[in-house]
Amino acid sequence: MKAQTMTQQSGLTLAAPEDEPKLKREFPKWAITCLSVAFVILAWEFFGRDINPVFGSYPSAIAVAFWQLLKSGQLIAALAQSMQAFVVGYGLAVIVGVPLGLLIGRSRVLEAAFGVFITGAYAMPLVALVPLLVLWMGLGFTVKACVVFLMAVFPIVINTWLGVRAVPKTLIEVGKSFVASDFTIMRRIVLPATIPYIMAGIKLAVGRGVVAMVIAEFFTAISGLGAIIINAANSFDTARMFVPVIVLMVLATALNSFVGFVERKVAPWQSEISGRDEG
Amino acid sequence: MQEKAVSDAVGQVSLTDVSKSFTLKIEGKVQTVHALKSVNFDVKQSEIVTLIGPSGCGKTTALRILMGLETASRGRVSVGGKEVKGCGYDRGLVFQHAELLPWLSALQNVMFGLEMKGMRGAELKDTAYRYLELVGLKDAANRRPYQLSGGMKQRVGIARALAIDPEVLLMDEPFGALDAQTRESLQGELLEIQARTKKTIIFVTHDLDEAVLLADRIIVMRAGAVQEEIRVPLPRPRGDLGALRGTSQFAEARYQVWKALHALEAVH
Numbered sequence: 145m146k147a148q149t150m151t152q153q154s155g156l157t158l159a160a161p162e163d164e165p166k167l168k169r170e171f172p173k174w175a176i177t178c179l180s181v182a183f184v185i186l187a188w189e190f191f192g193r194d195i196n197p198v199f200g201s202y203p204s205a206i207a208v209a210f211w212q213l214l215k216s217g218q219l220i221a222a223l224a225q226s227m228q229a230f231v232v233g234y235g236l237a238v239i240v241g242v243p244l245g246l247l248i249g250r251s252r253v254l255e256a257a258f259g260v261f262i263t264g265a266y267a268m269p270l271v272a273l274v275p276l277l278v279l280w281m282g283l284g285f286t287v288k289a290c291v292v293f294l295m296a297v298f299p300i301v302i303n304t305w306l307g308v309r310a311v312p313k314t315l316i317e318v319g320k321s322f323v324a325s326d327f328t329i330m331r332r333i334v335l336p337a338t339i340p341y342i343m344a345g346i347k348l349a350v351g352r353g354v355v356a357m358v359i360a361e362f363f364t365a366i367s368g369l370g371a372i373i374i375n376a377a378n379s380f381d382t383a384r385m386f387v388p389v390i391v392l393m394v395l396a397t398a399l400n401s402f403v404g405f406v407e408r409k410v411a412p413w414q415s416e417i418s419g420r421d422e423g
Numbered sequence: 424m425q426e427k428a429v430s431d432a433v434g435q436v437s438l439t440d441v442s443k444s445f446t447l448k449i450e451g452k453v454q455t456v457h458a459l460k461s462v463n464f465d466v467k468q469s470e471i472v473t474l475i476g477p478s479g480c481g482k483t484t485a486l487r488i489l490m491g492l493e494t495a496s497r498g499r500v501s502v503g504g505k506e507v508k509g510c511g512y513d514r515g516l517v518f519q520h521a522e523l524l525p526w527l528s529a530l531q532n533v534m535f536g537l538e539m540k541g542m543r544g545a546e547l548k549d550t551a552y553r554y555l556e557l558v559g560l561k562d563a564a565n566r567r568p569y570q571l572s573g574g575m576k577q578r579v580g581i582a583r584a585l586a587i588d589p590e591v592l593l594m595d596e597p598f599g600a601l602d603a604q605t606r607e608s609l610q611g612e613l614l615e616i617q618a619r620t621k622k623t624i625i626f627v628t629h630d631l632d633e634a635v636l637l638a639d640r641i642i643v644m645r646a647g648a649v650q651e652e653i654r655v656p657l658p659r660p661r662g663d664l665g666a667l668r669g670t671s672q673f674a675e676a677r678y679q680v681w682k683a684l685h686a687l688e689a690v691h
Contacts, residue, residue: 314522317492321516322539322587323509332535336526413526413567 198380205383206390213387218372223391226357226368229285233292234353241297241349242342245304246330249338255305262305266298270356274363283364288357295356296349303348307341308334340414343407350399354392432504434468434590434623436489441498443484443647458484460647461498466591466640471617471624473634475680476644482627485644486593489625490516503590512540515584517594521576523568529579530555530564536587554582557616574605581613591623598633610636611664618660631684635677636664643683651683 185203192202213219248254248262274291281287311334319329361370369388376385407414443459459481466472474482487493488500491510500507502514515536523532533551542550555561558578568576577597584592598606610633617624628634634641635655643651655676657667667673 312522314518314520315524318518318522318524318535319539320492321490321510321514322536323511324539328539333524336524411526413569 197382199382201383201386206386209381209383210387210390213372213384219387219391222367222369222372222388226288226361226370229288229360229368230292230353230357232285233289233356234296234349236289236293237296237300237349237353238346240293241300241345242304244297245301245342245345246308246334246338248301249305249308250326250330250334259305262298262301265294266302268294270295271359274359278363287364288360288368291360292353292356296353299348299352300342300345303341303345304338307338307345310341311337336411339407339411343403343411347400347403350396350403354396358388358392434621435501435503436466436591436623436625437499437501438462438464438485438489439499439501441485441488441495441500443481443488443493443496445496457647459488459495462644462647462649464642464649464652466623466625468623469617469621470639471614471626471637472640472642473626473628473638474642474644475628475631475634475684476650477684478629480644481647482644483595484647486516486595486625486627489591490514490593492516512587513590515587515589515592517577517580517584517592517597519596520600521568521573521580521597523571523576523579523583525568528565528567529560529571529575532568532579533583533586536583540587550586551582554586555579557585557619558582558612572605573601574609577601577609578612581616585616585620585622589622591625594624594626596627596629599629606630606633607664613637614661614664631677631680632668635673635680636661636667641680643680650686653680653683 189203192200192205195202197205210219248258270291274287277287277290281290315333315337316329319333324332357368358370358373361368362374369392372388373385376382376387441459441462442457444455444457446453446455448454462481462485464472474485476482484493488495489502489507491507491514502511505513507514523529524535527535530548530551533554534547537547537550552561552564555564558581560575560578560582563571563575568579571579580597581592581594598609601609613624614637616622624637626634626637628637635657638655639659641653641655642649643653653676657672657676661667
């Protein structure tokens with residue numbers, strides 16, 4: 145009797161071709177993101193309308209303010225001003241931060257000599273120093289680019305540095321065993337092996353750079369998106385104040401996906417190895 | 424005449440009185456560890472020598488010193504009659520876990536060593552292809568390491584080391600992480616490649632069968648010293664390694680090495 149059930153059971157497992165794993169049709173990630181964003185906007189619209197317009201705002205009011213600022217040309221002009229400073233500061237941060245991180249990560253002496261400054265500077269309360277920077281550099285473009293640079297460069301250096309330290313020793317030995325010079329080992333082995341870390345640092349720096357830009361504009365005032373925020377806040381026009389805030393958030397998100405796109409272009413093996421679809 | 428003398432030395436390896444010690448901090452106390460204690464052995468041109476012994480016996484350290492990745496604290500190491508000072512193109516190292524560069528294809532990985540040696544242009548690609556063909560991977564040339572099985576990765580590793588045409592091939596437990604069947608087929612292929620290229624091979628392993636199947640001579644190491652040298656009386660070419668395992672000659676040679684290894688355990 146027992147034997148019979150056994151055969152029955154094994155017969156069952158054999159005779160079940162429908163049990164073949166079906167190709168899973170997953171809900172696409174971008175659609176989930178869109179739904180989530182739509183839900184938040186709707187909820188904000190629904191609850192935001194009950195709040196006094198000085199203390200809060202809601203999406204449709206912000207959209208109206210957005211349209212006004214766009215039509216008057218104010219938004220575009222401010223965005224252009226802000227972005228110039230951002231691009232210069234952020235670009236310099238990447239150009240300086242990556243090689244600096246590579247060097248510190250590879251050299252025991254440099255790491256011991258400069259590592260402590262980098263780690264300290266990463267936590268530096270930059271807001272407190274902006275007035276001083278203004279004293280040094282005036283209220284113009286330079287100080288804005290400088291503040292963006294100072295906020296963005298350290299996460300890039302630190303991430304690159306950590307990435308270099310995580311490169312397996314044996315990969316370096318592959319280079320050594322073929323009598324590669326230190327520079328060649330850096331360029332052909334350490335740099336490609338560190339790219340995921342570098343990209344993570346560059347992504348972190350986007351957010352910090354955007355914040356730095358607005359802070360700089362608060363202090364130097366009268367220019368860019370930061371000026372629109374300050375002026376709108378001073379006249380209790382909350383909806384108007386939210387326009388640059390949202391524009392900046394959208395911009396930072398777009399920049400982040402752009403960096404991700406670049407990463408998949410320069411380091412396609414990474415997403416293939418980790419087996420994640422980045423769609 | 425002098426040229427003759429140099430070519431005589433090609434592929435010869437000798438370790439004379441080689442010691443290696445380093446300091447380690449173990450449980451808060453600084454201790455000196457003697458990884459190698461006055462090791463002596465010679466390897467002739469085209470000979471295959473396996474280094475075998477329990478882990479920590481210094482076999483990998485000896486190989487790394489030969490490669491030039493580590494320096495001996497004392498003694499003299501020479502390859503092809505020249506003293507070893509750092510890495511060189513006269514030696515090719517096959518790593519324990521292949522260590523392919525993950526962002527390069529199989530072909531590009533083989534090309535890497537050649538590029539370092541200064542080869543450029545069409546010759547570079549042709550040579551790399553030729554060596555991928557030698558290890559039977561011509562069709563996988565454009566695959567990245569993550570698309571290769573463990574055995575294929577190690578084949579690429581061997582091709583990469585061979586492509587620079589070294590006098591001596593140094594292999595650090597290259598088949599240790601592979602499944603039994605893949606290991607056996609790679610052992611056979613390695614012997615075929617050696618028969619064709621006549622390279623001197625120094626092969627570190629902890630696998631008794633592997634040591635006997637591959638070697639002309641087995642060096643049994645223990646606690647940083649050479650314990651015993653055992654000549655393997657099997658004919659060369661070895662032919663079908665599977666059939667060889669069934670012969671009494673193999674069994675005898677294996678037993679001899681087994682005794683040498685277990686004599687060590689009795690002491691411990």
